[in-house]
Structure formats: C-alpha cells, structure tokens
Amino acid sequence: MKKKVLVGMSGGVDSTVAAVLLQKEGYEVEGVYMKLHHKEGYHEQNFLKAKRVCDYLGIKIHFKDFSEAFQKEVYNYFVESYKQGLTPNPCVMCNRTIKFGKMITFADEIGADFVATGHYLKCDGAFIYEAEDLGKDQSYFLCEVKKEVLPRLVFPLGSWIKEDVKKYAADIEVLQDFAAQKESSEICFVENTYDEVLAKHINIDMPGETVDMQGNVVGTHKGYMHYTIGKRRGFFVNGAHDPHFVLDIRPETNQIVVGTREKLAVESFEVTQLNLFEEKKEFECRVKVRYRTRAVSCHVSIENEKAKVVLHEPVFGLAKGQIAAFYEKDKLIGGGVIC
Numbered sequence: 001m002k003k004k005v006l007v008g009m010s011g012g013v014d015s016t017v018a019a020v021l022l023q024k025e026g027y028e029v030e031g032v033y034m035k036l037h038h039k040e041g042y043h044e045q046n047f048l049k050a051k052r053v054c055d056y057l058g059i060k061i062h063f064k065d066f067s068e069a070f071q072k073e074v075y076n077y078f079v080e081s082y083k084q085g086l087t088p089n090p091c092v093m094c095n096r097t098i099k100f101g102k103m104i105t106f107a108d109e110i111g112a113d114f115v116a117t118g119h120y121l122k123c124d125g126a127f128i129y130e131a132e133d134l135g136k137d138q139s140y141f142l143c144e145v146k147k148e149v150l151p152r153l154v155f156p157l158g159s160w161i162k163e164d165v166k167k168y169a170a171d172i173e174v175l176q177d178f179a180a181q182k183e184s185s186e187i188c189f190v191e192n193t194y195d196e197v198l199a200k201h202i203n204i205d206m207p208g209e210t211v212d213m214q215g216n217v218v219g220t221h222k223g224y225m226h227y228t229i230g231k232r233r234g235f236f237v238n239g240a241h242d243p244h245f246v247l248d249i250r251p252e253t254n255q256i257v258v259g260t261r262e263k264l265a266v267e268s269f270e271v272t273q274l275n276l277f278e279e280k281k282e283f284e285c286r287v288k289v290r291y292r293t294r295a296v297s298c299h300v301s302i303e304n305e306k307a308k309v310v311l312h313e314p315v316f317g318l319a320k321g322q323i324a325a326f327y328e329k330d331k332l333i334g335g336g337v338i339c
Contacts, residue, residue, distance in 0.1 A: 011046030014118030086321025143335025230317025
C-alpha cells in the first residue's frame with residue numbers, strides 16, 4: 001500500500017502528468033495549487049486547469065494562498081538584491097522557502113507522507129540527482145532545499161524525457177490541451193521584463209558613469225539596476241573598437257565597470273550561505289554558476305562557513321548573488337550564494 005502524497009499542481013503539463021503517474025503507482029494523491037503572487041488573471045485560469053485534472057482523477061485539490069510568505073521571502077529578496085547590485089535567483093529561494101518549505105508544512109497538516117512536483121530531477125531520499133533529460137534538468141534550483149526534507153520528496157518525471165511526457169499527456173483525453181500548451185520559461189511573477197518589476201518599487205533610470213578597471217570614466221549608462229555581470233549592450237563606451245562587457249556593478253556610486261571579454265574570466269571565487277547535503281570540508285566536484293551553463297570541475301575548501309572554490313578552468317561572467325551548485329557526477333551535494 002503506497003502512502004499519501006501531496007502534489008504541487010500549477011495547471012501545467014509536468015505537474016499534471018506527475019499526479020497521474022503517482023495515482024497509477026498506487027499512491028493516495030491530493031493536489032495543492034499555491035497562489036504565490038497577484039499577477040492579474042494568472043491564478044484563476046491555472047487553478048481551473050489543475051482542478052479539472054483533479055476532478056478527472058477523483059482526487060481532492062486544495063487552494064493555498066502563500067502570497068504573503070512569497071512576498072517576504074522571494075519577491076522582496078529579488079528587488080533588494082538588484083538594489084545592492086547583485087544577481088538573485090528567485091526560483092532557488094522559492095523552492096527552499098515555499099515549494100519545499102510551506103508545502104511541506106501543509107503536507108503535515110493533511111497527513112501526507114510525501115510531497116511531489118513536476119520538476120525534472122531525481123531523489124533517493126538522501127540526495128538529489130540530475131534528471132534523465134539533461135536539457136530539462138532542474139536539480140540546480142533545489143541546491144538550497146533543506147536537507148531534512150529530502151526523505152519526503154518524490155519526482156515522478158526524473159526518468160522521463162520531456163517529449164515523452166507531452167506524448168503521454170496527449171493520449172489522455174482530459175490532458176490533450178495540456179500537451180499542446182506553451183511552456184513558461186520566465187519567472188512566474190515577472191510579467192514582461194525584470195525592469196518592469198523593479199520600476200514599481202524604485203527609480204531604475206538613473207544615468208551614471210561607465211568606468212574601466214582603473215576607475216577612468218569611459219562612457220555612460222542608464223542606471224546600474226539595468227545591468228548584470230556579463231551584459232554586453234545598453235551602455236556607451238567612448239571610442240571602443242572591441243565589444244565591452246559589464247565586469248562589476250557599484251550601486252553606491254551608480255557606476256558600472258566594463259572591459260573586454262577576457263576580463264570576465266574568473267578562476268576562483270567564494271560561496272556563502274552554504275547548504276550541503278553531506279558533511280565535507282574539502283572535496284573535488286563540479287560546479288554550476290548559472291542554470292544554463294556547463295558544470296566546471298573544481299576544488300572546494302570550507303572554512304568558517306564559507307567555501308573557497310578554485311576552478312580547473314575559468315568561467316566567464318560570474319555574478320555576485322547568483323547560485324553555485326556543487327555536483328559529484330550526477331549527484332547534487334549542495335550549493336550556496338556567490339559572494
């Protein structure tokens with residue numbers, strides 16, 4: 001007899017198929033739709049999609065409003081990070097505090113043994129692993145999830161290929177329109193651009209100086225919050241013949257530092273706010289410094305709750321505030337914030 005599982009349902013194809021598969025495996029399934037923000041029209045249509053599936057499966061669905069917690073833990077973190085000239089990753093923070101934080105608490109309230117989502121990754125109760133479909137793998141976004149919740153996580157799509165999930169959905173009548181719907185690849189609360197979200201709270205249009213690595217003024221820009229490390233366009237450099245990239249952001253003086261691509265190369269960096277799934281002070285591993293980048297081999301040494309990462313090959317465009325995720329082969333061993 002399988003135990004009770006609470007499935008986070010977004011109204012999308014992945015979480016929907018996850019619920020179907022778990023019911024077929026014999027779990028007692030209940031769904032939960034989590035309202036995280038106040039984007040107009042977003043929740044109403046998605047909840048109706050999720051409810052239609054749950055009605056078809058004959059399972060209960062809950063509607064939980066976590067928008068207050070989301071505002072405090074994710075949205076405010078996003079805005080404040082940009083104010084400080086950092087590059088945040090709100091999806092990582094949402095997974096830690098909401099999807100595998102608040103959702104776990106709610107699972108306890110209804111007596112659910114496990115929680116599940118449509119994420120593409122694997123979990124054996126002790127560690128998280130990369131998904132079979134590496135093009136869709138989302139393990140990076142769970143590197144900050146608390147270790148103690150790992151035994152309760154179930155990811156039915158970890159061994160699936162995305163195209164097979166869509167084909168599977170297309171063969172079930174109630175899911176056919178799910179299989180054809182466009183995927184969302186943007187952060188859920190961002191309507192069009194990051195700038196539009198930030199502009200609601202702060203003045204992001206503050207023309208300032210573009211400087212080189214020696215501090216010489218070489219041009220102008222439209223406001224430091226428009227930029228992230230590695231950005232190539234949107235600022236002016238006097239008499240530049242080679243492409244220039246943002247190397248650093250100085251919020252206190254509203255300056256951006258620019259230089260040629262080779263100046264973006266980084267061979268070592270530090271990581272704070274560490275979250276590790278095993279106790280080690282020194283180890284070899286691979287590190288991902290952004291979601292859509294190749295993991296690079298490195299040596300990690302930890303002292304005073306901070307990791308020093310020495311890369312075996314340089315990476316380009318390392319951004320303070322972004323997330324570094326550590327892997328041993330396909331096993332995620334934790335992560336932290338690049339400082």
